[in-house]
Amino acid sequence: MSTPDSSLSAADSSMDHDNKTLPNTAGEEGGDAQMWGTFEKNFRQVQSVLDRNRALIQQVNENHQSRLPDNMVKNVALIKEINSNISKVVSLYSDLSCDFSSLFHQRSSVKSPKTQSP
Numbered sequence: 001m002s003t004p005d006s007s008l009s010a011a012d013s014s015m016d017h018d019n020k021t022l023p024n025t026a027g028e029e030g031g032d033a034q035m036w037g038t039f040e041k042n043f044r045q046v047q048s049v050l051d052r053n054r055a056l057i058q059q060v061n062e063n064h065q066s067r068l069p070d071n072m073v074k075n076v077a078l079i080k081e082i083n084s085n086i087s088k089v090v091s092l093y094s095d096l097s098c099d100f101s102s103l104f105h106q107r108s109s110v111k112s113p114k115t116q117s118p
Contacts, residue, residue, distance in 0.1 A: 032103075035099065035103050038099060039096060039099065039100070042092050042095060042096050042099075043096070045092055046089055046092045046093065049085045049088050049089050049092070050085075050089065052085060053082050053085050053086070056078050056081055056082050056085075057082065059078055060075050060078050060079060060082070063075045063078070
């Protein structure tokens with residue numbers, strides 16, 4: 001059984017070589033492409049953790065159906081890993097929300113600069 005961190009770090013390393021960025025539709029250079037790349041990477045990390053949880057839940061169900069004492073004991077560790085992974089997903093979505101909010105506020109301040117009154 002792998003640890004929660006091992007499944008996430010494996011996803012991180014597999015994405016580094018594959019990190020494509022979305023096209024810059026706003027006409028601004030650099031920052032947008034980097035921000036979209038960050039969003040895409042975070043969404044891939046979330047999906048990787050969710051896929052891992054799907055496999056863990058399937059294993060928990062199989063262990064439960066077997067009703068073998070050893071498998072029931074294994075379920076404790078599996079359920080702890082699922083719980084940890086859920087916390088990671090919450091954290092990743094929180095980071096995405098903050099990043100999106102920052103991008104939105106940066107764009108709105110650039111598009112509507114404050115006018116100075118004399």
